[in-house]
Amino acid sequence: MIRFNLTYLKIALFLSAIFFLVNNLTGQRLIELLPGSDKLIINTSEEYQKLIGNVRFKYQGHLMYCDSALFYDKTGEVHAYSRVHINKKDTLNLFCDSLYYNSTTKKAKLWGNVRVRDREYKLETDTMEYDAAQGAAIYRHGGTITHIQRSDQLTSQVGYYYPDSKNFFFRKDVVFDDEKYHVVTDTMKFNSIQEQLFFFGKTHIHQKEDTTDIFCHKGYFNMANNEGEFIDSAEIHRPGQLIAGDTLRYQSEDEISIGIGNVRIRDSVENVEFRSNYMYSNGLERTKLLTDKAYAIFFQEEDTTYINADTLFAVSDSLDEIETMKAYYKVAIFSTKYQGVCDSLTYSGADSLLRLYRMPVLWNDNNQLNGDFITVKRDAKHIKHARIEGKALSVSELDSGLYYNQVSGREMDGYFKDGDLHLLHVQGNAKTLYFPEEEKENDTAVVVTRSGMNKLVSSEMKLYLDSGEVVGLTNFDNPEGVFYGMEKIPGKELKTEHFIWHSEIRPTRPELFTTNTTLPVPLPEETQKETQSNSEATQEEESIPHYTEE
Numbered sequence: 001m002i003r004f005n006l007t008y009l010k011i012a013l014f015l016s017a018i019f020f021l022v023n024n025l026t027g028q029r030l031i032e033l034l035p036g037s038d039k040l041i042i043n044t045s046e047e048y049q050k051l052i053g054n055v056r057f058k059y060q061g062h063l064m065y066c067d068s069a070l071f072y073d074k075t076g077e078v079h080a081y082s083r084v085h086i087n088k089k090d091t092l093n094l095f096c097d098s099l100y101y102n103s104t105t106k107k108a109k110l111w112g113n114v115r116v117r118d119r120e121y122k123l124e125t126d127t128m129e130y131d132a133a134q135g136a137a138i139y140r141h142g143g144t145i146t147h148i149q150r151s152d153q154l155t156s157q158v159g160y161y162y163p164d165s166k167n168f169f170f171r172k173d174v175v176f177d178d179e180k181y182h183v184v185t186d187t188m189k190f191n192s193i194q195e196q197l198f199f200f201g202k203t204h205i206h207q208k209e210d211t212t213d214i215f216c217h218k219g220y221f222n223m224a225n226n227e228g229e230f231i232d233s234a235e236i237h238r239p240g241q242l243i244a245g246d247t248l249r250y251q252s253e254d255e256i257s258i259g260i261g262n263v264r265i266r267d268s269v270e271n272v273e274f275r276s277n278y279m280y281s282n283g284l285e286r287t288k289l290l291t292d293k294a295y296a297i298f299f300q301e302e303d304t305t306y307i308n309a310d311t312l313f314a315v316s317d318s319l320d321e322i323e324t325m326k327a328y329y330k331v332a333i334f335s336t337k338y339q340g341v342c343d344s345l346t347y348s349g350a351d352s353l354l355r356l357y358r359m360p361v362l363w364n365d366n367n368q369l370n371g372d373f374i375t376v377k378r379d380a381k382h383i384k385h386a387r388i389e390g391k392a393l394s395v396s397e398l399d400s401g402l403y404y405n406q407v408s409g410r411e412m413d414g415y416f417k418d419g420d421l422h423l424l425h426v427q428g429n430a431k432t433l434y435f436p437e438e439e440k441e442n443d444t445a446v447v448v449t450r451s452g453m454n455k456l457v458s459s460e461m462k463l464y465l466d467s468g469e470v471v472g473l474t475n476f477d478n479p480e481g482v483f484y485g486m487e488k489i490p491g492k493e494l495k496t497e498h499f500i501w502h503s504e505i506r507p508t509r510p511e512l513f514t515t516n517t518t519l520p521v522p523l524p525e526e527t528q529k530e531t532q533s534n535s536e537a538t539q540e541e542e543s544i545p546h547y548t549e550e
Contacts, residue, residue: 032058048072055080063087066099076103084110092118096128107131114139122146125159137161152178156188167191182206195223203230213237216248226252241320242266245279255283263290270321270349271299274312286316295510296325296347302381303419305335306510307345322349331356334507337419338383339363341505342374352378361502362386364421365468368395368502369414382419388412391498394424396468398435401501403450405470406433407463408496424463431496432456432463434470453489456481 038053049071057064067082079100086094097112108130116123125143130136138160145154157172168190176183186201198220205214217232229249230236236243246261259265259279265288266273275297276290294312298305309327317323325347333340333354343358354376356362362369362376364383372390376383388394392412396405410428414421426432434454458479464472484493 034058034063047074061089077101092116101130106133117148120148121152122148147178150178180208182208197221197223199230211239228252240267240269242268257281257283267320272322273297273299274314276312286318286320288312288314288316290314294327296327298378300378300381303335303337305333305378307347308332308334308510309345317349322347324348332507333362334510335383337364337416338376339507340374340376341502341507354378361505362388363506364414364416364419366396367421367465367468368506369393369412370395370500370502371412383416385416386414388414392426393496393498393500395499395501397501397503403435403453404433404495404499404501405435406496406499407431407461408498409461421468422465424465425460426463427460430458430461430475432461432473433493433496434473450486452483452485453493454481454483455493 033051034056036054036056037051039051041050041052043050051069051071053067055066055069057069063086064080065083065085065087066080069081070077070079072078077100079098081098084094084096084099086099088094093116094110095113095115095117096110099108099110101108110128112126114123114125114128123143123145125139126141127139129138129140131138138158140158142157143155143159146152154170154174154176156170156174158170160169160171161167162169170188170190172186174183174185174188176188183203183205185199185203187199189198189200190196199216200218203214203216203219206212207214214230214234214236216230216234219228219230219234221228227250229247231247234245234248236248243257243259243263243265245259245263247259249258249260250256257279258281259276261277263276263279264273265275265279274288274290274295276294277292278290280289281287290312291310294309296307296312296314298307307327309331310329312325312327314325315323327345327347329343331340331342331345333345340356340360340362342356342360345357346355347353348355356374356376360370360372360374362374369386369388369392371388371392373388375387375389377385389411392409394407394412394414398404407424407426407430409426409430411426413425413427415423415425432454434456435450435452436454438449438451440449456473456475456479458475458477460476461479462474463470464474484490
């Protein structure tokens with residue numbers, strides 16, 4: 001992150017020296033004329049003295065040289081012309097083509113090729129003014145401040161210095177450049193006492209060492225403690241990463257970053273983006289906390305996965321890659337191939353596993369998968385595998401809710417091909433309720449008829465699917481089955497023990513994501529206690545076995 005050095009402070013001290021030099025000019029009425037002038041003309045009627053050739057003055061230890069000068073003793077006005085040079089004890093030199101100052105009005109003006117130089121910096125401008133009544137030193141027609149030995153340079157069209165408040169203003173086409181930074185802004189304010197730098201208008205700060213670029217329309221940086229704030233369409237660009245928001249704050253010493261309003265963090269290397277209205281990042285701990293409409297977006301080769309929750313908490317490794325991410329409360333997942341909801345979720349960057357906790361529901365095409373706990377495995381393109389543990393259930397709707405094909409068991413593994421579910425492997429108390437279909441064509445349409453419902457029970461079974469429809473079934477260990485005609489299906493047999501249908505909360509597109517996603521069917525009290533106990537004991541530490549597609 002950006003760290004300003006002492007360049008601005010040194011420029012401030014340099015401009016302060018210029019002010020005190022000019023201020024001494026305007027404040028002195030007694031000027032000592034040194035010998036060496038070629039000619040002295042005294043005009044008693046107009047009460048001025050005119051000096052011509054090798055003119056030298058001395059005042060308060062300062063020397064002024066010029067080719068000619070007019071001095072009005074009564075009004076305290078001095079005009080100096082041609083090769084004007086003011087020297088302050090060999091530490092500061094001022095050059096210009098002509099100079100005017102009035103000790104009564106306390107105004108001074110320097111014209112033509114104005115140059116001011118000390119042992120570190122030089123200022124070049126066309127015209128410089130000083131108004132003691134307003135306490136301001138001003139250049140209005142372009143000025144450049146340059147370090148004599150280094151590449152430090154500051155340019156602007158207008159520059160103001162207010163010595164009483166120690167405020168400096170640079171306005172219009174302000175550009176600062178040194179070995180570490182290149183800054184372009186419309187207006188810059190610097191306070192040398194508080195060591196605070198303010199930006200106003202469109203601003204671009206380029207940090208050369210790590211090619212960091214900062215954009216904003218308003219902001220400040222405190223050089224004393226390396227804390228800054230960038231406001232209004234603020235963006236921080238680093239190699240492979242973008243951080244944006246309405247307001248971005250940074251504490252350099254603690255590496256604390258805070259984003260407020262429309263926050264975006266985009267990592268183009270990992271192809272992941274975070275969004276929220278509030279972000280807190282700790283660089284030392286490599287953590288990010290996002291809340292208020294928090295999103296995590298995982299970009300894949302053929303799909304994109306959106307995860308929305310009240311709060312997201314991510315931990316990165318030493319390479320700044322996501323190690324783990326946790327999503328808390330009212331979680332919603334959307335991609336074109338699968339969708340899901342749950343109360344909380346974890347993501348592991350090492351194996352790309354999503355773990356869904358407390359009332360998790362997963363949808364793929366016309367299939368709904370739910371249970372006590374769901375694990376989702378993704379690859380670079382699509383969802384590859386889902387494991388459902390505890391009261392595992394797969395449901396697909398028929399005839400707008402009249403009938404449902406169902407598969408239930410203790411545990412269930414779903415395998416996906418090109419993002420579509422093609423195999424369900426059920427273990428433990430496996431049961432299927434299936435309505436076989438027969439298609440008949442007439443002259444105008446294809447008519448689908450159902451003759452009844454198959455009920456099959458075994459310890460283990462595999463179902464093969466195509467386009468969401470069961471096309472094959474394998475049972476193990478002495479399966480039992482019964483077929484009911486459509487008119488003879490007992491009502492209690494139409495649904496499995498833990499049947500539930502959640503189509504009303506299925507995310508349909510990422511634009512509908514809000515933190516108000518609710519689960520309409522509450523858990524029974526005994527199930528709540530059981531799930532909470534299991535979740536607390538196993539959530540983060542539970543080892544998920546590795547499954548291979550069959």
